[in-house]
Structures are given as C-alpha cells and as structure tokens.
Amino acid sequence: MPTGGVLTRMTIVMSNYGSGTAFSIDVDNREYWITAKHLLNGAKHPPYGTITSKSASLSVLDPRAESARWLPVKFSVLDVGKDIDVVVLAASTPLLQNPVPSPKAEFGSVMLGSDCEFLGFPSATGGAWKARFGEQTYWMPYVKHCFVSAVPAASNVVILDGVNNPGFSGGPVVYHTGPDQQIVAVISGMVTEPAEVISSLAKKPTPPAPHKAKVDENSGFIIAYSIDPAIEAIKKNPVGPLRHGGSPH
Numbered sequence: 001m002p003t004g005g006v007l008t009r010m011t012i013v014m015s016n017y018g019s020g021t022a023f024s025i026d027v028d029n030r031e032y033w034i035t036a037k038h039l040l041n042g043a044k045h046p047p048y049g050t051i052t053s054k055s056a057s058l059s060v061l062d063p064r065a066e067s068a069r070w071l072p073v074k075f076s077v078l079d080v081g082k083d084i085d086v087v088v089l090a091a092s093t094p095l096l097q098n099p100v101p102s103p104k105a106e107f108g109s110v111m112l113g114s115d116c117e118f119l120g121f122p123s124a125t126g127g128a129w130k131a132r133f134g135e136q137t138y139w140m141p142y143v144k145h146c147f148v149s150a151v152p153a154a155s156n157v158v159i160l161d162g163v164n165n166p167g168f169s170g171g172p173v174v175y176h177t178g179p180d181q182q183i184v185a186v187i188s189g190m191v192t193e194p195a196e197v198i199s200s201l202a203k204k205p206t207p208p209a210p211h212k213a214k215v216d217e218n219s220g221f222i223i224a225y226s227i228d229p230a231i232e233a234i235k236k237n238p239v240g241p242l243r244h245g246g247s248p249h
Contacts (some may be wrong), residue, residue, distance in 0.1 A: 001175040002102040002117055004133065004142055010141045012121045012128060013170065014059040014070070017042040019127075021120040021141065021171035022060065022089070025102040025183065027231065028229065030240030031077045033089040034230055035170030036188055040077070040087055045189075051079040051087055058089075061128060063096070063139050067127075071095075076239050080229040084156050085188040088230050090240040097244070103174070103181040107158075107226040110184050118160070118187055118222070120168030126223070127167065146222060151152045156229055160222040164190035173224050185224035 009024040013035055022035040037048050042058055056077050057220075062069040075089035119141040121127040128139035146162030152197070160173065162185065173185035197213040 001004055002119060002174050003177060003181050004101065005103045005176055006102050006119065006172060006181070006183065007131075007140060008063065008133065008138050009096065010119060010121075010171070011063050011139070012061040012167075015039050019121075019123070020167060020169040021187070023119070023170075023172045023183075024049060024096055024099070025105045025224060026099075026243070027105075027234045027240065028238060029243050030238060031090070031094040032234055033091070033095070033171070033236040033245065034186055034227070035089065036114055037079070037087040037139075037185065038086045038188070039170060043085075046085075047083040048085045050082050051077055053077060056089070059075075060095070060141055061238060065139070066137065068139075073246065077241070078230075078237050080232045081156070081231045084223045084225050085223075085231055086186045086230050088137065093241050094204040095162040095214055096242060103183060105183040105227050105231055107228050108175075108182060108183045110148055110151070110158075110175055112148055112151060112176065115177055116146050116160070116173055116184070117143050118162065118164075118168065118171055118173045118224070119143050120145055120165075120171030120187060123167035124165060144168075146173070149221065156226045158185045158226060159225045160185075160224055161220060162222050163220060164222045173229075183227055186230070190222040191223060194204070 013022040020039045022033045055176035057069045078088035131140045146160040149161040171187045172183045175184045
C-alpha cells in the first residue's frame, strides 16, 4: 500500500510530446523530480537515446491547488544513462513545501514474483482526482497492482505483470509499505501484442483471410526501469534545490 510519502509527491507533467507522470524524492535534503525520458525527447519506443539539453521547460499540475492550476517550470535535466527511459529534473527552488518525507529509493533485493504497486495519472480518466489529508487537499494519482515478472540480468529493465494505461509513463513502482516502503523503478510503457479484428456483424464463422486485420492490444506486461541509475546520477550531480533551513548531508 503506497504511503503519503509517495501519494502526496506526485504530479502530471506536460511537454511538447504529451503528458505523463512525475514524482518527487529528496536526496541529501535536496528535491528532485523523476519521470520518463521519452516525455522529453519524444521517443516512441526503445532505444531511448540521451537528453543533450541541460534544461527543459515543462508544465506541471500544482499538487496542492484547490482547482487545476498548471505551473510553468524550468528544470535542470540529468540524463541517467543512454537508452534508460528515466530522467531526473531539478527546479531552481523546491516545488513542495514541508512535504511528507519520501521513502527510500533503490531497487535493492526485490524478489521475483513479489507484489508491488505502480502509480500514475491515466489519460482516460482526465488524470488526477482530489483527496484530503488533514487540512490539505491534493491532486492524487491512481494506484494499480502488479507483480515482478522478470528482472533480466545485466540490464536496468524490470518486467512487471499488470495492466498499464497511457499517462502512467514516469510513475513510480513501489514495494512494501509503511517504514519499509521503497521506490524501486520507473514506469516506461506497456508491451502490446497483435490481436485479430473480428467483426460483430458476422452471422456465421468464415475462414480466416490471408491478411486479416490486426490491432495492438495490451499484453499485460509492463516495462519499467530500475531507480538505481537515477540515484547514481543525483549523487554525482547534486543540483537539486535545498529544502528551507536545511543543509546537504
């Protein structure tokens, strides 16, 4: 079950290539935002290449605004590695004031077949929904269940068993709950597979045509990328803004 340290640190992010999900973590008392690289460079599928620009101007949904309010934000950009569909963003000042502490962010010893959740803002529902925590309301993500299906060797890819939707790209994959909760990966996209188109008007079965129409449908497999390269990039380039009254440690 995702905790407040995840749920209240998420937003919708919009670029020239569409919208997706971003989430915030604090590392050494500095704020960073994580999302999918393809939202910044427009890549439709692997390989995802690199981000050459050191900055990006994006629109983000203000997580705490009473009504939908979009903030134009210029971020510094950290590319975490070639063809890894993850990017780290850092604003000039923190976007969240006095947030709930973020959980540990590392892939760690995630077990094959383990239960996990992934969070995001599905396009089909219009994105976010409102919830109240104490005196504060937040624009909230949707939570979906998944299993760790495969962790290929010598790769940053994680294969999940679950039903993904457009809009979840860049969202976090979380493991465990409570004080043991950790963010382990970042959603990249869904795997599709071809399915034959069957007319609902057909009155009786007909032999298959040699080139029958096909459409891509959701296979139930999700591609995600380990959070570890993002943390390594942050440690090498601590460009995130410091929290008020804090110091790096």
